[in-house]
Amino acid sequence: MFEILEKDLAGRIGILETRHGKIETPAIAPVVNPSKNIIIPAKIVDLNFPLLMTNAYILKKQYGELAEELSVHRILGVEKPVMTDSGAYQLMTYGKIDVTPEEILRFEEAIGSDIGVILDLPTPPGLSQEEAKERVEETLRRAKKALEIRKGEMLLVGPVQGSIYLDLVEYSAREMSDMNFDIFAIGGFTQLMERYNFVAIVDAVVRAKTWLPPDKPVHLFGGGNPVMLSLAVALGIDLFDSAAYAIYAKDLRYMTGYGVLRFERLKELPCNCPICSKYKIEDLKELPREELEQKIALHNLYVISKEIKTIKQAIHEGWLWELIERKAAGQPAIMDALCRLRKYVKFLEKHHPVTRQPVRGLTFSLPTSIWRPEIYRHVRRLDSRYVPPTCNTLLILPETPEKPYTRYGPISIIYKLIKNKGISCHIIVYSPIFGIVPIELSEIFPLSQYKVSRLITRSISKILKYALSSYLIKHSNNYTKIIFIIDDELINVKKSFIKKLKSKCPSIKTIYYSVSRIKDEKSASQFLHKILNID
16 A cells, blocks of 8 residues: 655655555645635646645535535545545634544545545644643544444544654554554644744654554645755655645745745745746736735645655655755754754664665765764664774774775875785774774775765764774774874864873874875875884
8 A cells, every 4th residue: 555665864755555546755735625725626636746635524514415425526626636634623723623533534435535534633732731641542542433433445544643742742653553544644733833843843753753653654734834844754754734835825925945935025036937937026916916826826836846856856866864954054943953853863774775776975064964874874883793803003094085995095095005015904094974984894885975065074073083982992902003193184183182082092192194195105105104114
């Protein structure tokens, strides 16, 4: 039913099968109002959205038994997959609805919904923990009952609730994970997303995803702002729904991939979608209000569609992290959420692929780049698995721009000379990105396949401090001589760090030498003569 094709971070591209066709995830379902639409559903489908969402409760109130005769697809005028909500949003908004969980589930099945959500009890911010706990327990009771009475082929969604109370989110996810739902969902965060509180979203999604079955798709209720989609996908969200395209248009808010703009303040149209390519800003401002809202809604849909396509391409090629960094550079709320990912690097590393084909180099442009799961994986594996070769001398060299170190640049010249002369010397390279890189591992992905900004490499990082100290504590007794080369043109090493290093490894000898000036075998021989007294 759900096949995972590719991964990057915890994000994945997958295929979800329904009665009305396959849905490639990640995907967003624009929410359509069955009574009045700013854009007709058929037009939305024409924009290549593979899934629509509408409200079964509203359909039941407006159409009654006629909806069962017609089917939700005929009412909307589409033959694409349709997901129906059960009325939980109305329950959250108005406090009560006049339908039972069993009635709405039967109705969703009767109208031919491809994906149906059970009538859960949302846990929006503002509830006390006790109130939220009661709602979580009731949702779990309803979930069990729904699975007992379900019929037909409709995919059933089991919502995880708990909101800002992470222990409740975990409890809800653990209990839900034991139930055989086709899709799981995370709810209660619409208001927080409207306030751009994406840090809370990160916390809750990671807590829930830690317990939910990895082979089932996960939906995030109400996540439709393009600026946060890449972040949510990176955490493992596969499906979204949102009416934001229409709600924003009603308020003349113009979506972009980096934030929402007020239409009345626009002097230019910073977009190449069919709407923005066809009209000048002056022409749009002359339109009647209702027509203008429709044009902005269409534009917003194009922006959302483009964002999903960009995210998919990022997963295909392995640059989802870089995409989030681009968003974070222009949106402080996303930067805060990206910084929060540092806390969950172990979670990301667990899901992130070790290699991919074709191989694509990594890019480290911002200080946040050093929290990537590839770095954590390398340091962890080096700590737990690596056994150094038996040599008399350990030579610790600073990272140079040329990679791999065994083939290019000053380190390769030194390495080849040591090898040719049969010198018992083991080289490790210290790097602000990967900590330390034993020379014999330097061609393994991604230790040489990356580009890095000088903003990051100019000084000793916490990762480097930890990795080098850990290595020396574990392996310094393997060597009779340990030499630490400092080249401030490459990496600025502070005296305080050297002092701490010597406290952990008293035998270490530090030498200042311009490694970057080694260009040939002659200059490499002079270097070895100075540090090892070898001609």
